[in-house]
Amino acid sequence: MAEIKFEIQEQLGVLSESPKGWKKELNLISWNGRQPKYDLRDWDPDHTKMGKGMTFSKEELIQLKKLLNELDL
Template sequence: MAKTQFEIIEVLHQFPKAENAVYRKELCVVEWFGNGPKYDLRGWNEDHTKMTKGIILTEEELKELVEVAEGFLY
């Protein structure tokens, strides 16, 4: 199995960690396999060596998500 290649360029936000949780959800700018930076939302362990499944968004997709979310958030 090939090793996952990534570089966390910037951690934009860390969500509160659930009690007894191993992973903390973070919104980061990450470069995957040298394909340029993207916005990334997933769980990471403390030293960023292990991760959960997540989503990767372009800048346009993130803007659209924020716009859509503003329409239905209470």
């Protein structure tokens, strides 16, 4: 399997933390040298291991924000 390279360019916030120290984070990440995207996933405490996640362009994140604002929470 090819190595995945990433660079966390900006840590935007933590949504939750597990008892084992893994954190669900929203970050701005460049994957394999590409244009950075907004990324939501679980990370171990030293950011060497990660869980499955989702990446969003700026436009997708804006649309997601609109959808969330419409929810009656």
